[in-house]
Amino acid sequence: MTSLPVLPLSTGAPPRRPARPPRHLADLDLAGRQALVAELGEPAFRAKQLSTHYFGRLVRDPAQMTDLPAAARERLAASLMPTLLTAVREMACDDGATRKALWRLHDGALVESVLMGYQDRVTVCISSQAGCGMACPFCATGQAGLTRNLSTAEIVDQAVYLAGVAASGVVTGAPPRLSHVVFMGMGEPLANYARVIEAIRRLCAPSPEGLGLSQRHITVSTVGLVPAMRRLAEEELSVTLALSLHAPDDELRDELVPVNQRWKVSEVLDAAWDYAARTGRRVSIEYAMIRDVNDQPWRADLLGRLLAGRLAHVNLIPLNPTPGSRWDASPKPVEREFVRRLRAAGVSTTVRDTRGREIDGACGQLAASETGSADGR
Ligand code: SAH
Numbered sequence: 001m002t003s004l005p006v007l008p009l010s011t012g013a014p015p016r017r018p019a020r021p022p023r024h025l026a027d028l029d030l031a032g033r034q035a036l037v038a039e040l041g042e043p044a045f046r047a048k049q050l051s052t053h054y055f056g057r058l059v060r061d062p063a064q065m066t067d068l069p070a071a072a073r074e075r076l077a078a079s080l081m082p083t084l085l086t087a088v089r090e091m092a093c094d095d096g097a098t099r100k101a102l103w104r105l106h107d108g109a110l111v112e113s114v115l116m117g118y119q120d121r122v123t124v125c126i127s128s129q130a131g132c133g134m135a136c137p138f139c140a141t142g143q144a145g146l147t148r149n150l151s152t153a154e155i156v157d158q159a160v161y162l163a164g165v166a167a168s169g170v171v172t173g174a175p176p177r178l179s180h181v182v183f184m185g186m187g188e189p190l191a192n193y194a195r196v197i198e199a200i201r202r203l204c205a206p207s208p209e210g211l212g213l214s215q216r217h218i219t220v221s222t223v224g225l226v227p228a229m230r231r232l233a234e235e236e237l238s239v240t241l242a243l244s245l246h247a248p249d250d251e252l253r254d255e256l257v258p259v260n261q262r263w264k265v266s267e268v269l270d271a272a273w274d275y276a277a278r279t280g281r282r283v284s285i286e287y288a289m290i291r292d293v294n295d296q297p298w299r300a301d302l303l304g305r306l307l308a309g310r311l312a313h314v315n316l317i318p319l320n321p322t323p324g325s326r327w328d329a330s331p332k333p334v335e336r337e338f339v340r341r342l343r344a345a346g347v348s349t350t351v352r353d354t355r356g357r358e359i360d361g362a363c364g365q366l367a368a369s370e371t372g373s374a375d376g377r
Contacts, residue, residue: 021106022082024153025050026160028203030209034078040079042072050080053298058164065111084157085111096172098355099165105130105154111186113158115165116355117174121217122166124178126158128196129187134223135258136244138288140322141186147207149192155199158185160211178211182219184242190228196220197232199366200239215239221286223259224268233271233278241275242284242315243268247294256294269306270304276311283310288317289338300338304345314342314349 025033025047030054035046049067053059062068062077085103088110092099099115109130132139133146158309163178165171181203183189188332189196200218202210221242222229245265247253253260272283285307289295307314316339317330330338335351342349 002005006163019107021084021154024084024151025054025080025156026080026153026156027151028090029201031203034079037076038308040076041373042076046076047070047080048208050076054081054160055209055211056207058160058167060164073240079098082256084154085161092170094355095296096170097174099162101158101162103158105150108150111150111154111158113162113185113231114355115162115171115178117166117171119173120175120290121173121179122147122171122177122228123161123180123182124159125182127185127187128155128183128189128192128199132187133191134188134209136223136246136256137258138256138290138319138322138327140326147196150187152195152198152202155195156211159203161217163211180217181213182221182242183221184221188223188225190222190225193231197235197237200237205349216281219284223257223283224263224271225259226263226267229275233275238279238281238342240281240284241272241279242286244286244288245269246286246288246290247259248299248306252294252299256290258299265306272312273310281311283373285310285312285314287314288319289335290319291328291330291334293327295330295334297337297341300341301345303345304342307342307347308345312347314347315352316349317352318354320354 030047030051033051036043037047038044038266046068049065053065057251059065060081062073065073065077068076086106087101087208088104089102090099097117100112102110102112104110111127111130113127114125116172118126127150129149130147131144132141134142136142159181166174166178167176169176183196200215203213203218204210204215206212215238219240219242223242223244229241244257245253248265250260250264253265256288276283277280287303303314316335319327321328326357339349339351
């Protein structure tokens with residue numbers, strides 16, 4: 001007689017679904033905030049007062065909101081400005097010009113953001129998802145898989161929080177005002193499309209509805225989700241699109257950016273050129289230089305032929321090797337030759353500076369090291 005497998009007894013409890021991130025004023029436009037404030041039995045103008053504290057003054061401590069009646073402050077702040085991000089680690093490097101933050105979200109998920117100061121601008125690199133489902137083998141975030149999408153407010157709050165850090169004047173040699181946002185932290189922004197678009201609207205709405213940044217100073221970086229790229233082109237936003245190409249041929253790109261198995265180099269570039277035509281904005285082509293993998297002269301020439309005459313700029317990124325990876329950055333002479341060939345083809349090309357190396361500044365490595373240490377690895 002064969003024994004039947006023993007089935008676990010049902011406890012009768014419904015499967016547990018993770019709680020949603022707390023609702024926050026940055027999830028809503030000003031009208032939505034006013035409606036919420038009214039529901040709480042407060043006059044609608046309190047929405048504007050709270051928004052001015054959060055987006056205009058970068059204040060989130062209710063004690064500092066002295067224009068609100070003391071009795072209402074805590075209650076309003078708790079309802080409209082719950083804590084979304086708790087700093088687990090904050091680090092500075094590059095003599096204080098780069099600062100990196102690792103955040104824990106309400107459900108324990110970890111995400112990271114980087115603040116970079118330059119002579120003429122301050123850029124924050126933010127995450128759109130906890131983890132990432134795109135599985136690019138050279139990227140630390142890609143190795144860990146997707147945990148979840150971030151809410152609009154969880155995305156916006158990274159920028160607002162770090163705008164506050166910049167305003168305190170601690171970013172060496174840079175203006176005290178956040179000016180640029182790049183979606184190049186953890187996650188694939190176009191896989192969390194609706195929340196990312198809402199976040200862009202909040203970042204660019206004039207204060208106090210939003211942070212008042214210029215759309216032209218926002219960069220959305222994608223692995224190349226073609227339908228979402230086409231949808232983005234229809235939004236009438238003038239944000240910069242960055243395409244993580246990393247290889248000019250399908251054979252290699254299928255491996256480096258696995259979503260290429262679905263949308264090929266030619267399709268993804270077509271979508272990029274349509275974006276450029278619609279918006280008049282130059283598309284940024286991201287290319288991580290990986291030693292002996294994608295850095296051959298023939299690949300530079302092929303890339304040059306694909307991009308020549310297009311509204312494109314190539315951003316070469318020296319590979320930041322992830323722990324345990326078999327890949328390394330290209331040697332400088334190889335990189336220089338790659339640049340030379342692209343420029344000879346008439347393609348505008350620069351090499352990205354490598355900020356934040358000594359604080360695991362790139363690509364999910366801080367969160368990876370935190371998880372690793374938590375596991376005792
Ligand atoms: N998912 C989006 C945005 C996040 S990553 C995208 O892929 O575009 C931002 C950029 O950093 C992408 O171009 C990505 O390919 C690149 N990147 C990831 N890991 C890297 C590494 N270890 N070294 C150099 N660049 C890396």
